[in-house]
Amino acid sequence: MARVNTKQLITEAAVRVAARHGISGASMDQIAEAAGVAKGSLYYNFASKDALFEEVIRSGFERLAGAIDAAREGADPSDAPRAVAGATLETLRGNLDLAKLMASEVFRTDRPWADAMEIARSSVVVRFRDVLREARAARSSTPISNGDSLAELTETAGAAFFGALAGAALDWLLFRPDQPVDRVLDQVLAAFEG
Amino acid sequence: MARVNTKQLITEAAVRVAARHGISGASMDQIAEAAGVAKGSLYYNFASKDALFEEVIRSGFERLAGAIDAAREGADPSDAPRAVAGATLETLRGNLDLAKLMASEVFRTDRPWADAMEIARSSVVVRFRDVLREARAARSSTPISNGDSLAELTETAGAAFFGALAGAALDWLLFRPDQPVDRVLDQVLAAFEG
DNA sequence: GTCTATAATCCGATAGAC
């Protein structure tokens, strides 16, 4: 092992460069220069450019999944959607380059790592779905409950919630960065009232 | 003018190729082959690869904006969000390759055409915001209205609604295409109830 | 484990025939 973690230097540089130029537009030369290492070191630590970015994207979804789980633990089910949404917005803000990269790549089904990425994306979507399901269950067991028989929430609802947060977060961070995070959160939740 | 519209052949081929490989990964050779014309014809009809894809992306947002406007005309303000959401889902389904391309590119701020694309994206976001605003106004003027003073909906709410629809539509069309559109629409709107 | 130097390929764009 080297004195500093060369592998981490490389992945962080890859995120920075690819956020600006896209994955196809990010050359291994640029990444090596941004990381402060020689190009040969990239190919010692990663089998190929594809292997490098598979690692980058997969770890991005894992980070987001971890933030969701942490926010879920400390919240009542009925408050969990707001708590999870807030944690998602904060995570995207703290990893803006990675968020841009994930948004650009998440629906690309041609990459060599498409299967691995869909597993990672789906694990996040399922988390959102479960948070929404539990909030609805907690609400329908209150005295105010009515008799509507609603269709069960599916992954599609989770994907919609994820999409709303990602769309609002990137609109916010790229084009209206002066808003406080709570105001963005209020706008996301208000968009669907009624 | 040629017997067939070569320019349109080229833009349609560019959408197909770029949906698979991304814009940076789509070579002018591939596009020419997919369009059934020579590469020289690409450079006769478009000044550059950048100019070609600026046209492609901009026209995609214009098509979506037109579908939104058409759905808005025939609906009561309180029903407009559902009508507009349905029209958006149908438009994305009918132009899946273009939708994938737009999703991959909409948050790329480094492109030469970034300013033009942000104007096009913003015009769609504003349409969603206005539909949501009018629905809320129509609802608050009913007898059931309460005294809550809610913050006015902003572009961020429109971006959230747009993101929810795009996220749900691509999850649907790419990974769960057997669902009927009405079920997808129900899931999107149900995700935010409460 | 990291470096330099180079091989082999591919790309965007242009020139000029027809």
Place this chain on the structure above:
DNA sequence: GTCTATCGGATTATAGAC
């Protein structure tokens, strides 16, 4: 207006020194 042929440059990946 569309074609073929080609230029100059950039890219991924590898070889071998240290």
